[in-house]
Amino acid sequence: MILCDNGLFTLHTKHTTYQMKANEYGVLLHTYYGPRVHDGDLSYLIRYIDRSFAPNPEEAGGSRLFSLDVMPQEYSSCGMGDYRLPSLELELPNGSRSASPRYKSFRVERGKYALEGLPAFRGAAEDETLVIILEDAAAQTDIELYYGVLEDYDVITRAVKVINRGSETVKLRQAASLCLDFQREDLDLITFDGKHVLERCPNRAPLVPGVRSVGSVRGTSSHQHNPFVILCRHDTSEDHGLCFGAMLLYSGNFEAAVERAQFDDVRLVLGIHPHHFCWPLAPGESFTTPEAALCCSKQGFSVLSHRLHRCIRERLLQNPWEKLPNRVLVNNWEATEFTFDAERLMQIAGSAAPMGIGLFVMDDGWFGARNSDTAGLGDWTVNSDKLPGGLESLVPRIKALGMDFGIWIEPEMVNEDSALYRAHPDWAFQIPGRPKVRGRQQLVLDFSRREVRDYIYQALKAVLSSADISYVKWDMNRSLATVWSAALPPEQQGEVYHRYVLGLYDMLDQMRRDFPQVLIEGCSGGGGRFDAGMLYYTPQIWCSDNTDAIDRLRIQYGTSFCYPVCTMGAHVSAVPNAQTGRSVPIETRGVVAMNGTFGYEMDLDQTTEEEKEIIRRQTAFFKEHCGLIQQGDYYRLSDPFQDAPYTAWEQVSQDRREALASVVFGMTHGAPPFLSLRFKGLDPELCYRVNGEGCFPGDVLMEAGWPLPLPWGDYQALQIYLSAI
Ligand code: GLA
Numbered sequence: 001m002i003l004c005d006n007g008l009f010t011l012h013t014k015h016t017t018y019q020m021k022a023n024e025y026g027v028l029l030h031t032y033y034g035p036r037v038h039d040g041d042l043s044y045l046i047r048y049i050d051r052s053f054a055p056n057p058e059e060a061g062g063s064r065l066f067s068l069d070v071m072p073q074e075y076s077s078c079g080m081g082d083y084r085l086p087s088l089e090l091e092l093p094n095g096s097r098s099a100s101p102r103y104k105s106f107r108v109e110r111g112k113y114a115l116e117g118l119p120a121f122r123g124a125a126e127d128e129t130l131v132i133i134l135e136d137a138a139a140q141t142d143i144e145l146y147y148g149v150l151e152d153y154d155v156i157t158r159a160v161k162v163i164n165r166g167s168e169t170v171k172l173r174q175a176a177s178l179c180l181d182f183q184r185e186d187l188d189l190i191t192f193d194g195k196h197v198l199e200r201c202p203n204r205a206p207l208v209p210g211v212r213s214v215g216s217v218r219g220t221s222s223h224q225h226n227p228f229v230i231l232c233r234h235d236t237s238e239d240h241g242l243c244f245g246a247m248l249l250y251s252g253n254f255e256a257a258v259e260r261a262q263f264d265d266v267r268l269v270l271g272i273h274p275h276h277f278c279w280p281l282a283p284g285e286s287f288t289t290p291e292a293a294l295c296c297s298k299q300g301f302s303v304l305s306h307r308l309h310r311c312i313r314e315r316l317l318q319n320p321w322e323k324l325p326n327r328v329l330v331n332n333w334e335a336t337e338f339t340f341d342a343e344r345l346m347q348i349a350g351s352a353a354p355m356g357i358g359l360f361v362m363d364d365g366w367f368g369a370r371n372s373d374t375a376g377l378g379d380w381t382v383n384s385d386k387l388p389g390g391l392e393s394l395v396p397r398i399k400a401l402g403m404d405f406g407i408w409i410e411p412e413m414v415n416e417d418s419a420l421y422r423a424h425p426d427w428a429f430q431i432p433g434r435p436k437v438r439g440r441q442q443l444v445l446d447f448s449r450r451e452v453r454d455y456i457y458q459a460l461k462a463v464l465s466s467a468d469i470s471y472v473k474w475d476m477n478r479s480l481a482t483v484w485s486a487a488l489p490p491e492q493q494g495e496v497y498h499r500y501v502l503g504l505y506d507m508l509d510q511m512r513r514d515f516p517q518v519l520i521e522g523c524s525g526g527g528g529r530f531d532a533g534m535l536y537y538t539p540q541i542w543c544s545d546n547t548d549a550i551d552r553l554r555i556q557y558g559t560s561f562c563y564p565v566c567t568m569g570a571h572v573s574a575v576p577n578a579q580t581g582r583s584v585p586i587e588t589r590g591v592v593a594m595n596g597t598f599g600y601e602m603d604l605d606q607t608t609e610e611e612k613e614i615i616r617r618q619t620a621f622f623k624e625h626c627g628l629i630q631q632g633d634y635y636r637l638s639d640p641f642q643d644a645p646y647t648a649w650e651q652v653s654q655d656r657r658e659a660l661a662s663v664v665f666g667m668t669h670g671a672p673p674f675l676s677l678r679f680k681g682l683d684p685e686l687c688y689r690v691n692g693e694g695c696f697p698g699d700v701l702m703e704a705g706w707p708l709p710l711p712w713g714d715y716q717a718l719q720i721y722l723s724a725i
Contacts, residue, residue: 001128001149001151002108002128002130002147002149003039004106004108004130007021007022007023007103008020008021008041008043009021009106009130009132010039011130011147011149011156012036012149012151013036013149013150013151013152013153013154013155013156014036014151014152014154015035015036015154015296015297015298016033016034016035016036016154016156016295016296017032017033017034017035017036017037018032018033018147018156018294019031019032019033019042020074020132021041021043022103023043023046025057025059025060025066025102026059026102026103026104027057027068027071027073027102027103028073028074028075028101028102028103028132028134028145029043029046029071029072029073029074030072030073030074030180030181031043031045031046031072032045033180033182033244033294033296034242034296034298035242035296035298045183046071046072047070048065048066049065049070050064050065051067051069051070051263054067054069054070054081055067055068055069055081056081057080057081067081068080068081068082069081069082069083069084070263070265072181072182072183072265073087073179073181073267074132074145074179074181075087075088075101075134075143075145075160075176075179076088076179076181076267076269077098077099077100077101078090078097078098078099078174079096079097079098079099080098080099080100084259084261084267085179085211085257085259085267085269086099086174086176086269087099087174087175087176087179087269087271088101088143088160088162088172088174088175088176089172089173089174089274090136090139090141090170090171090172090173091170091171091172091173091278092138092139092168092170093168093169093170097173099136099139100136100137100138101134101135101136101143102134102135102136102137103132103134104133104134104135104142105132105133106130106131106132106133107130107131107133108128108129108130108131109128109129109131110125110127110128110129111123111124111125111127111128111129112124112127112128112129112148112149112150112157113129113131113146113148113159115159115288115290115291116288117502117505117506117509118159118249118250118288118290118291118502118505118533119249119250119290119291119316119505119532119533119534119535119536119537120148120157120159120249120291120536121148121150121155121157121249121291121293121311121315121316122315122316123148124315126151126152127148127149127150127151128148128149128151129146129147129148129149130146130147130149131144131145131146131147132144132145132147133145135165139164139166139170140164140165140166140167140168140170141162141163141164141165141166141170141281142161142162142163142165143160143161143162143163144160144161144162144163145158145160146158146159146160146161150311150315153295153307153310153311153314153315154295154296154297154307155293155294155295155307155308155311156293156294156295157291157292157293157294158177158178158291158292158293158294159177159288159289159290159291159292160175160176160177160288160289161286161287161288161289162175162281162286162287163281163285163286164281164282164283164284164285164286165283165284166283167283168283169280169281169282169283170280170281171278171279171280171281172277172278172279172280172281172287173274173277173278174271174272174274174277175271175272175279175287175289176269176270176271176272176289177248177250177270177271177272177289177290177291177292178246178248178268178269178270178271178292178294179267179268179269180244180246180267180268180294181265181266181267181268182231182265182266182267182268183265184264184265184266185264185265185266186233186234187206187207187231187232187233187234187260187266188204188205188206188207188231188232188233188234188236189204189205189206189207189212189229189230189231189258190202190203190204190229190230190231190232190561191203191212191214191225191226191229191256192225192226192228192229192558192559192561192562193214193224193225193226194223194224194555194558195223195224196223196525196526196528196545197526197544197545197546197551197579198544198546198551198554198555199223199226199526199527199528199530199543199544199555199558199559200226200527200530200555200558200559201554201555201558201641202557202558202561202641206234207258207260207266208260209260209261209262210259210260211257211258211259212257212258212259213255213256213257213258214229214255214256215253215254215255215256215257215273216252216253216254216273217253217273217275217276218253218479218480219252219253219444219479219480219483219497219500219501220251220252220476220479220480220524220528220529221250221251221252221254221528221529221530221531221533221534222479222528222529223524223525223526223527223528225256226530226531226562227247227248227250227254227256227270227531227532227533228245228246228247228248228531228532228561228562229245229246229256229258229268229270230243230244230245230246230301230304230561231243231244231246231258231266231268232244232301236300236301237300237301238300238301238302238635238636239299239300239302239680240299240300241298241299241300242296242297242298243296243297243300243301243304244294244295244296245294245295245296245304245308245561245562246268246270246292246293246294247292247293247308247531247532247562248270248271248290248291248292248531248532248533249290249291249292249293249316249531249532249533249536250272250290250291250501250531250532250533251501251504251505251529251531251533251534252272252497252498252500252501253272253273253275253276253277253497253498254270254271254272254273255269255270255271255272255273255274255275256268256269256270257269257270270292271289271290271292272289272290272498276483276494276496276497277494277497277498278493278494278495279494279495279498280491280492280495290533293311293532295307295308295311301561301636302633302634302635302636302680302681304561305560305561305562305634305636306633306634308562308563308564309563309564309565309633309634310564312532312535312562312563312564312567313564313566313631316532316535316536317535317536317539317566317567318512318536318537318539319539327358327359327404327471327519327597327599328356328357328358328359328598328599328600328619328622328623329357329358329359329360329361329406329471329571329597329598329599329600330348330349330352330357330359330360330361330599330600330601330602330604331361331363331406331473331571331599331600331601332344332345332348332360332361332362332363332601333363333364333408333601334547334573334574334578334601334602335348335574335601335602335603335604336348336363336365336603337364337365338364338365338370338371338372338373339365339371340365340386341385341386341387342386342387342388342389342393342394342397345360345362345394345398346394346397346398347605348360348603348604348605349398349401349403350401350605351604351605351607351612352403352600352604353401353402353403354616355604355612355615355616355619356615356616356619356620356623357403357599357600357604357615357619358402358403358404359403359404359405359406359470359471359599360398360401360403360404360405360406361405361406361407361408361471361473361599362394362405362406362407362408363408363473364408364410364475365383365386366382366383366386366387366407366408367379367380367381367382367383367463368380368381368383368418368419369383369417369418370383373440373441373442374415374417374441375415375417375418376415376417376418377410377413377414377415377418377442378413378414378415378418378419378420378421378445378456379418379419379420380409380411380456380459380460380462380463381459381463382463390466390467391405391407391463391466391467391469392466392467394467395467395468395469396467396468399468404468404470404471405467405468405469405470405471406469406470406471406472406473406519407463407464407469407471407472407473408472408473408475409460409463409472409473409474409475410474410475410476410477411445411456411457411460411474411507412444412445412447412476412504413442413443413444413445413476413477413478414427414428414442414443414444414445415441415442415443416441416443420455421443424452424455426486427445427446427449427452427455428443428444428445428446429443429444429445429446429480429481429482429483429484429485430443430482430484431482431483431484432484434482436482437481437482439477439478439479439481440477440478442477442478444478444480444481446485446486446487446496446500447499447500447503447504447507448485448487448488448495448496448499448500448502448503449485449487449503450503452503453503453506453507456507457507457510457511460511461511461514464511464514464515464518469515469518470517470518470519471518471519471520471521472511472515472518472519472520472521473520473521473523473542474508474520474521474522474523474538475523475524475525476523476524476525476528476529477524477525478525479528480497480500483496483497483500484496485499501533505533505537508520508537508538509537512537519539519540520537520538520539521538521540521541521542521569521597522534522535522537522538522540522541522542523541523542523569525545526542526543526544526545526546527541527542527543527544527545527555527559529541530543530559530563532562532563535563535567539566539567540566540567540568540569540597541567541568541569542569543555543556543559543568543569543570543596545579546579546580547571547572547573547577547578547579547601548577548579548580548582548584549577549584549588549589549591549592549593549664549715550580550582550584550664550666550715551579551580552570552592552593553592553640553647553664554640554641556568556570556592556595556596557636557639557640557641557647557649560634560636560649564630564634565595565596565629565630565634565651566597566630566631567597568595568596568597569596569597569599570592570593570594570595570596570597570598570599571593571598571599571600571601572586572589572590572593572599572600572601572602572615572618573589573600573601573602574602574603574606575589584714584715585713585715585716585717586611586614586615587614587716587717588664588715588716588717590614590615590618591662591664591717591718591719592662592664592717594618594621594622594629594662595629595649595662598622598626600615621719625660625721627653628651628653628658628659628660629651629660631653631654632651632652632653632654632658632659632660633651633652633653633654633681634649634650634651635649635650635651635652635680635681636649637649637650637661637677637678637680644666645665645666645672645673645675646663646664646665646666646675646708647663647664647666648661648662648663648664648677649661649662650662650679650680650681652680652681652682656681656682656683656686656698656724657683657686657723657724658721658722658723658724659679659681659682659688659721659722660719660720660721660722661677661679661706661719661720661722662717662718662719662720663677663708663717663718663719663720664715664716664717665711665714665715665716665717666714666715667714667715668711668712668713668714668716672710672711674707674710675707675708676704676705676706676707676708677705677706677708677720678701678702678703678704678705678706679698679701679702679705679706679722680702682698682699682701682702682722683698683724684697684698684699684702685697685698685699686698686724686725687724687725688701688722688723688724688725689722689723689724689725690706690720690721690722691720691721692721692723695725701722706720
């Protein structure tokens with residue numbers, strides 16, 4: 001619900017309220033964001049006090065009581081006496097760099113706004129949009145703040161459009177998607193950080209004076225930091241306390257910066273990273289930022305995750321499940337790497353089909369001269385030495401096994417050892433006069449250029465049209481460097497990083513439109529581009545190149561704060577694990593991979609009869625329960641970063657009639673303690689069968705719990721399935 005009253009703007013969702021007010025000088029002040037409260041003007045919270053070294057804008061006349069530096073702003077200025085984090089920076093023709101947005105007007109629209117060329121939560125009839133138009137008079141520029149109110153999800157989306165209304169070019173040096181000020185001193189910041197093969201590990205710390213900033217200047221959202229952060233009270237836990245989640249729907253350079261300022265007030269600014277960003281706006285031109293989304297819970301992180309997950313599942317992902325009902329997959333990568341031919345693939349697929357696996361994915365190595373990672377990228381034609389007769393021959397053979405067929409691609413890349421590079425060396429990012437910077441022996445194609453994208457897309461389209469293909473794994477295996485586009489003049493080089501992302505989105509969108517039946521899975525050396533922007537196009541993303549089940553507990557735990565289980569690519573792989581050398585029982589590997597999209601990435605032909613039987617049981621169990629696993633409310637029952645004896649999580653169906661708890665023990669020690677698992681989210685009034693037996697009231701299972709067996713051997717796992725009677 002949107003209420004507008006004389007410069008006061010109140011947005012209500014089911015359980016949250018957001019408010020801002022334009023003051024007498026036209027400064028849009030932020031008054032409140034948090035749990036839902038009664039209507040009313042909360043601007044009484046803003047104090048007009050003379051503070052030393054807090055400058056006063058000219059409009060205030062002789063008054064020293066008004067200073068931007070001490071008041072919560074809705075979209076912060078730059079260079080005008082607020083020394084905290086700016087949201088917007090405009091460079092005028094005279095070289096000045098500042099921004100001074102002032103309230104001009106507003107409009108309310110039915111439904112939710114859409115953003116051209118950018119991912120965004122989809123709107124529905126019941127949504128509303130508030131647009132507040134600010135103006136920077138000196139820059140002759142309008143700044144439109146968009147708010148999408150997704151009432152039922154407790155999510156507020158935001159985006160900003162900057163429009164040059166003047167007669168001279170204005171350079172945009174920074175344009176954040178979101179600025180959020182808090183007048184509270186009790187906040188922790190949680191960021192999700194890591195590296196290749198250990199992504200999205202939560203790091204929580206109280207805010208201390210100064211700025212803490214995470215982000216990426218790698219051209220992708222990165223393994224190192226995720227464009228999702230949480231601010232919460234010091235005492236917030238899974239089940240209690242106030243917390244705020246903020247995500248950016250963007251897959252390129254981003255920055256999430258949080259400042260605890262001098263009076264213990266806090267500002268979060270989230271958006272495209274200002275590093276190497278400069279976007280000249282000619283008269284009449286506009287720039288739209290990526291979308292950001294906010295969510296708040298006063299009942300701890302579980303409820304925050306439930307709200308975000310539901311919103312992502314229902315309003316961001318494009319129905320992946322309808323496309324592939326039997327999508328337990330097998331991928332040949334860890335089994336074969338580059339060394340395979342059609343017969344070897346048929347061998348793996350042939351042993352997978354009777355185990356209930358419905359999708360065969362051919363990974364890297366099927367095209368051009370791709371026999372190692374030093375050659376072939378860019379040449380998207382089938383290698384007929386490996387696959388005689390091409391996909392036209394292979395795919396029907398796979399289909400005859402009752403399986404769907406999927407294929408790996410890496411469209412954004414080129415090897416120097418490729419026909420494409422030999423023909424078009426200037427299509428790869430390189431700075432003239434500087435040496436190349438290679439990553440995995442490959443260069444990055446300049447996707448800001450339409451002709452480059454068109455060429456790659458036409459080649460891929462021919463491949464995807466040549467056979468019955470149901471799934472594509474879209475990979476991206478290096479960070480960008482030497483970013484300079486041969487197609488743009490010097491004054492537009494600051495656009496290239498963002499244009500690259502826009503080009504990527506454009507091609508993904510094209511592929512989705514041309515091949516609506518194809519499920520696209522994102523990947524970037526595992527989880528190097530795991531963000532809500534990619535999820536809009538690729539409803540699942542390979543979570544990590546690390547398939548070690550014990551490490552995956554951490555990676556999937558961190559990922560789950562924002563992203564639902566159905567988005568997390570997770571497979572069972574062979575032991576000893578290729579990343580860690582650890583051996584974990586196959587039952588446990590199955591339990592962990594089922595907390596995701598579920599599949600196998602190993603040589604199934606080499607498994608024993610006993611393992612085959614276990615795999616058959618796993619695929620049957622997953623298919624029976626995948627609705628619950630992927631759509632249920634997700635509860636983290638323990639934190640794998642703590643030295644706990646086990647890691648556990650639970651899914652509860654929306655009607656609370658079913659639940660599945662999964663438990664993975666750590667290393668075993670002599671004389672282990674008696675441990676019980678306490679369920680969450682059940683209906684206290686319902687009675688549940690536990691693994692098909694008995695009758696246990698929901699309150700008993702939640703308060704008294706369920707005794708866990710004593711583990712025998714390291715890394716054992718179990719699943720407990722509850723169904724209401
Ligand atoms: C990346 C992916 C892997 C695999 C290889 C192929 O590392 O994350 O899953 O596809 O590329 O080269």
